[in-house]
Amino acid sequence: MGSRSSHAALIPDVDHIRRETGFSQASLLRLYHRFQALDREEKGYLSRLDLQQIGALAVNPLGDRIIDSFFPNGSQRVDFAGFARVLAHFRPVDEEDATIRDPKQPEPLNSRMNKLRFAFQLYDLDRDGKISRNEMLQVLRLMVGVQVTDEQLESITDRTVQEADEDGDGAVSFMEFTKSLEKMNIEQKMSIRILK
Numbered sequence: 001m002g003s004r005s006s007h008a009a010l011i012p013d014v015d016h017i018r019r020e021t022g023f024s025q026a027s028l029l030r031l032y033h034r035f036q037a038l039d040r041e042e043k044g045y046l047s048r049l050d051l052q053q054i055g056a057l058a059v060n061p062l063g064d065r066i067i068d069s070f071f072p073n074g075s076q077r078v079d080f081a082g083f084a085r086v087l088a089h090f091r092p093v094d095e096e097d098a099t100i101r102d103p104k105q106p107e108p109l110n111s112r113m114n115k116l117r118f119a120f121q122l123y124d125l126d127r128d129g130k131i132s133r134n135e136m137l138q139v140l141r142l143m144v145g146v147q148v149t150d151e152q153l154e155s156i157t158d159r160t161v162q163e164a165d166e167d168g169d170g171a172v173s174f175m176e177f178t179k180s181l182e183k184m185n186i187e188q189k190m191s192i193r194i195l196k
């Protein structure tokens with residue numbers, strides 16, 4: 001487990017992970033080394049604590065929520081496949097050109113739509129498919145920092161929800177979320193250079 005492999009073939013399930021994530025062999029190998037370095041106790045999986053060593057996540061206001069997404073269904077550990085799968089959402093779109101794009105395959109994890117889905121679930125904590133006013137408030141609180149008063153935050157939240165809320169139910173559905181981010185360069189915003 002602890003020995004450093006220099007061949008992608010030594011990564012468990014490498015072909016499957018490659019197909020699923022779109023990472024090249026070389027990138028997967030680099031990610032695998034990163035995974036092994038983060039796994040300081042050579043457990044073969046990463047814990048929440050291990051992931052907190054990633055600088056790009058430590059400085060991201062939503063870093064804790066991104067870390068949560070490595071641990072679906074209350075699990076406490078993530079193996080290499082799960083690690084690569086989450087990071088694939090942050091893979092810059094053009095980095096590895098069209099790789100092995102088979103039209104019968106599902107959309108790549110780093111497509112605009114999948115990046116949006118990933119971003120949406122960072123907001124939608126109770127997973128009911130909508131960002132409630134309170135869920136929006138919590139995210140904005142993380143993002144705006146301490147220089148904003150509670151009252152300002154409340155009104156920013158109201159404005160943000162109202163601007164996106166087309167059907168007037170007081171919450172932001174995935175479609176509304178997508179529309180409100182239409183003009184934003186989500187591909188760029190959601191590209192984190194994790195390998196540095």
Ligand SMILES: [Ca+2]
Pocket residue numbers: 123124125126127128129130131132135
């Ligand atoms: Ca919700």
Ligand SMILES: [Ca+2]
Pocket residue numbers: 164165166167168169170171172173176
């Ligand atoms: Ca709505």
